[in-house]
Amino acid sequence: MLITDIARYLLPAFFHSSLLPSSISSPSSKINIVPLPAHSTTGDGSTPLCLSHNFTIYLDEASLRPHVSPKDLVLAIEDTRAQLASLAMTYLSPSHGDEFFPRGDSKCERYLERLDVHMSDYDGSTIFDQAILSVEERPELEAYHLDIPLTGHAKIIAKGPLGAYRALTSFQTLWYTHSSEGEGEGSGRVVYAPFAPYEIDDKPAFGWRAVLLDTSRNYFSVDSIYKILETMSMVKLNVFHWHITDSNSWPLVLTSFPELAREGAYSPKEIYTEQVVEDIISYAGQRGIDVLLEIDTPGHTAAIALSHPEHIACFLSTPYKHFAHQPPAGQLRFANQETTEFTSAILSDVVDLAKSRYLSTGGDEINSNCMLEDKDTKDALTMNGWDLDDALDDFTKKTHATLREKGVTPVVWQEMVLDHRAMPSLTNDTIVDIWVNSKDARMVLDQGYRIVHASADYFYLDCGQSGWITEQGGGPGWCDPLKSWSKMYSFDPFKDVKDDERHLILGGQTSLWAEQTDENNLEPTLWPRAAALAEVFWSGPDSNGKPRSAAKAIGRMHDIRYRMVNRGVRASPLQPHWCALRPDDCVLGA
């Protein structure tokens, strides 16, 4: 059968999943892909399929003409082959996969020689090109079909390289190694897929599945960010929200404003040059990830005072609690026109640097004492006949205009909508990150904004690290306790959301604020918990519209966690290893 015939046969089911035959269900125990594919069927485990030593992956040339191969997809194919060649993952069961090789050897009856990748609607785009399209366009492009039969070639069918890339990621996750000792036939190491044949039809429920990293409170090296992006791609996370600056340090070296990082970075080594940011954006894009840069304004900007004291109110004022949520105090003088222009100029440079259609201008935790006790601000308010909200609206209108002129949509934190008088500057295309509490989503939806679920009560990775302000006996963390993978997993994106508002829910985000995190504890803090967020917003609610069962997911969570560890990611264990081998025995009530 020709690829094109297969495509013709499968594509209707693929792109219109309501047409799928009812026999295709989603067994969670046989498919260990995280996030769980929308639809899948597998074999019963009686016929492991082994990877041929000559296994190859072909990009179907028919799908490319008249275009050239998307070079990042070619790299991803190379990487898939390399990952499988060095695969160290053994099956998680008490017998470590021996159950699939009952004769005590590693002999296979069936071998997979080849995987064909076909793009049905290829227009010359790269993965990167498609990753940075609008959030509404992404799900269709991330969809894919993956067919792994017991005989013949395996096939991937997707519209373009982004979907093909997601399919390659799923494909990788199906394989394990098995070894047996001895010299005879069937001894040695094989790479096998235990539940072949597989047929997977997959498509994300949401187009915005994000990880936020704060690189201001503590610095993270470029290599550590690359590793985050690689691991994000393992679980199909597709937005890297880079909170690059804040009051503690300004590591971003802008060509037009080099003084910001020269004075504001922790050290000359703890910086991100424009070239580095571009490299990170490319590295992300090649892995299907859009980089959302955030320049948090007008609060969280004390570090600017080290080079531009004229733009910052209440810098280092004490007691810090009167002027800021945490030390050091300092906010942009947003009532001051020179400061607004200065901020717009910075944002303009950052937009030029970014490739995304979105940019976050922050807007959280604006402290009014800082402004109202600042002479420069008081003078500006008086001169304009403004109160503070008028000034903020003016600042927002002008700074956001800088984005909109370049076709970029602003993203803001929820306070911009909830903590101030209605601001005409915040038009309804603005995307609002819900962070204080998941209940706050309702009030933002009422105002007609699109939202991202990033609330602390479910998705803040730093909760439970305890209070970090030095205090005798230790203080509580503001959002205790720790948000476990199962807490995240219980989130309902559509709770209290009307049917006609569902399009306003763009997706979700898990956030790593770095007060008590740097490279040393980054990976155990982030992984595998972020994989739970990935599944909530890729796989969506279960067939009843409710959050999926943690008991059904824990086996897959272990599987992806050990895969991460095997790839050198220091992901935390979720349970004793005994439970990872027997997840059903470590469920409440077992």
Next chain:
Amino acid sequence: MLITDIARYLLPAFFHSSLLPSSISSPSSKINIVPLPAHSTTGDGSTPLCLSHNFTIYLDEASLRPHVSPKDLVLAIEDTRAQLASLAMTYLSPSHGDEFFPRGDSKCERYLERLDVHMSDYDGSTIFDQAILSVEERPELEAYHLDIPLTGHAKIIAKGPLGAYRALTSFQTLWYTHSSEGEGEGSGRVVYAPFAPYEIDDKPAFGWRAVLLDTSRNYFSVDSIYKILETMSMVKLNVFHWHITDSNSWPLVLTSFPELAREGAYSPKEIYTEQVVEDIISYAGQRGIDVLLEIDTPGHTAAIALSHPEHIACFLSTPYKHFAHQPPAGQLRFANQETTEFTSAILSDVVDLAKSRYLSTGGDEINSNCMLEDKDTKDALTMNGWDLDDALDDFTKKTHATLREKGVTPVVWQEMVLDHRAMPSLTNDTIVDIWVNSKDARMVLDQGYRIVHASADYFYLDCGQSGWITEQGGGPGWCDPLKSWSKMYSFDPFKDVKDDERHLILGGQTSLWAEQTDENNLEPTLWPRAAALAEVFWSGPDSNGKPRSAAKAIGRMHDIRYRMVNRGVRASPLQPHWCALRPDDCVLGA
């Protein structure tokens, strides 16, 4: 002045600290040693002392005759030189130490050429020999005097190699690197001590300062244990409580009982052979650390059933909550004489393997349902006319006799004293680990036992990781929230302790139970928090007898944490780096 003259002059003050001149105080900002030395004086920071390129450390030969050099001390001296030669630690301040080099170069006025190590009462022992002496003997042997003048040689004086080793550790912690660019005189890199001259008289308040590691729920490689021991030695922790076996896995390969690990280890690679245990004990001893092996009995032993089902009651019985605190269920049939003999034989082998004067036999969380519903146990109770406590007393008497015959003192968890009828087998020399709650210490002291403060409400490193039993929405951890360094630091070892009971308080322990920890998150979970425990039990209460001030300690906690990171230990950051450079600005109320 000859070393012997200095020793004659200083030793009285050193070994009788009440005789110290009142001018010797303990400034916390100038001495960054953790744990804080008992007494110290420093310079004012105006004259940094630099390490000569020819810097050498001499073991004073006069102190050795007629003995040979303690070989582990010679290695420690070599290591000290090597660590200083590769030192990467910069001073934690906004100017990174430039304040000590006001001319903008790295030029030093004063250089230290030599450190002399003198042992005043050397009897041929090694560090290892002294580390495994009784808990009461340790403080005198860990005491030391360290003198670093601005001119001439620096000197260490201690009774023997253990104290000399502690002094070398303190010595290392005083140095920083400073670099300046350029080619001229004073450019390049220097290693300097900013607050020379230093004079330190130090001695621990408690002889038992422990870290517990559970290697059964998840496995830890030998290298990861070596790294724990190295890092423990940086903060003078001196007991490694190795909870080597439990219900989840039995990684300990005993020559007489190889079947226990063959069947009970997670895999043939996840084991500790007797040779490995001996190597770890030696590695620890050379770093001043006693290894307390724990074979937890009669509970927490399900893994034995895989090779000896005849000795285990209720193996894998469900619902697990009825039979055990966590899955899998299974306990030694302690009413059965064959099982008691089997257990004694195991303990006998472990005592022979150990070098410590102490061994823990566990005794926590014994589940009575498991025993009372076990036919074999019921028969044994009936035959002997026993209730369960009678049987436990008999088991304890016989298994502990195995230890006592070899001169080893048993250590048990608090339930052995508090949760059963008074057991004659538990004589008052038994050491009791308080773990459920710090308040329980009072009841154990009332019975006259010596105790170690290891309570979950202050010292459990796994608290706050959230519940790990799979549960929809996630369950709470049993000992939430996380125990921060400042929580640990606020512990009062003598709370509700009468003056004439103080000798019963042996020290403290921080415990890492490994339900949700393995090598991937080990270091961020353990460090630097365990350093707070180290200081509580080395430095003891402040001059008012109360816990010391966290605000005064945070700068030193940052210093030791960054030193750990510079030595490759993935210790968690305690605050934003901004605060590490300005600890006084991140205190509650600042």
